[in-house]
Amino acid sequence: MIVISMKEKKAPISEIFCSWQGEGLFAGEKQIFVRFSGCNMRCTYCDEPASREKGKELSISDVISIIRKLSFKYKTKAISFTGGEPLLYCDFIKEICLKLLKKKFIFRLETNGTLPENLKKVIKHIHHISADIKFPSQTGVDMWKIHERFISMCGKKACVKVVVSLNTPISEFKKAARLVKKILPETNFFIQPESGEFLKKRNFSAYDKFYREAYHLKGARLLPQLHKIWNIK
């Protein structure tokens, strides 16, 4: 008998763990976080070591086995693909979804919103997408057109997040709010204060200057990263 061994796909994983979601629409939901290493962006405020680390090469079966163990131990079926930038590994994610879908897992994606072609490959399997809009002052590059395309592709599966510091140019923020109004006026638009700055000053009202520029959006919410306040991962 001839046995043909197919080489299993691998991806660099920084960590897989269970915790409470501290951002956005699903804050307070217990999730299994699959954090991929590596990122295609370099944001000035990035405090995520996974974006620069190499990570550990894990196979799809390695990841599924860890997810199943964590799901059983901590009683949750919600999975968050995060990073770094998870869409760099869209084929890998797609296979995980296909293998776990029948087991009633729920798939959420946290992305920087800059890889629409990769999103296309996996969107069918993802239940919800948290898509960022990155400002030129944060990345050094103009991504408006790409974000527009990305968010249009997400449609009703998306909520949008922008990270702001007190120095963020209001003109950039307004442009993001206008873009969301044009494409997805009903969606949630999360204004997230940069955690380093916010935790140092704890001046929540100072960020109202951004909320005021988005009050015309039904889904505008000012929400800091709650897991940092709760002091959990």
Ligand code: SF4
């Ligand atoms: S997109 Fe996210 S992970 Fe990548 S550099 Fe920016 S903040 Fe860090």
